[in-house]
Amino acid sequence: MHNALHTGLARYLSPEQIDALSSARVGIAGAGGLGSNAALMLARSGIGNMLVVDDDVVDASNLNRQQYWPRHVGRPKVEALAELLLELNPAIQVETRRMRMDQHNIGTLLPACPIWVEAFDGPDDKTLLVETALLGGYRIASASGMGGWGGKAMGKRHLGNLVLVGDFSTDVMLAPPLAPRVTEAAALLADAVLEMVLGAHAPD
Incomplete structure (x- = not known):
């Protein structure tokens, strides 16, 4: 586990925290703008096990906000994302x-x-996953409201095993999905997972 990523993380996190992150297992349901960005942020933060579920392929229209490059166009998203995650952390x-x-x-x-x-x-897909996860006792972070530019500030709402992130008003299906706000929502999702693994607040 002594690779460049973990060597760097050791400057900021305790061995116990790194162990907790390395042993955590996180499911990524969807490998688009939210999922691909959140997955890379979680990998950068030391999460050691991921399951990525998606049936889509990378399209040129994805490159404006998703964690893919022109070389990935036409490839399955799960395959391209796994390649990037392993490049960042070969131990993941x-x-x-x-x-x-x-x-x-x-x-x-x-x-x-x-x-x-x-x-x-x-x-509909969001509702199915969130409701089924909560009924099963799983912890889940879900995003809503991230379209366009400018707009309301994003935040997090904690509801038991569910953390909702976003501006809770912008419909991404109606407003253009652009990199800054989509990535901001993905960052909040990743941060919610870190809270679940490491605790609610970083020590002073």
Whole structure:
């Protein structure tokens, strides 16, 4: 586990914190603007195990906000994202499922991880994952409201095992999904996961 990433993290985190992050297992449901950015931030923060679920391929229209490069266009998102995660941290354990999470398979996917990042586009998909996760006792971070530019400040709302992030008003389906606000929401998702793993607040 002594690679460049962990050597760097050791400047900022205790061995116990690094161990907690390395052993944490997080599910990333959706590998688009939210999921791809959140996954890279979590990997940079030392999360050692991820399951990435997505059925889509990288399109040129994704490059304005998703953690992909022109060389990835046409490739499955889960494959391209796993490659980036392993390049950043060769010790990370990444499992990929190129599939759409739905009511028929969600019951078999959720038990793989105690913590999930909801990173879907569609409201029905979001609702299905959040409600099923909460009923199953899983912890989950979900995003809402991240379209356009400017607008309301984003924040987090803690509701038991659920953390909601976003501006809670902007419909990304109506406003252009651009890198700054999409990435801001992804950062809040990643930060919510770190709270779940390390505790609510960093020590003074």
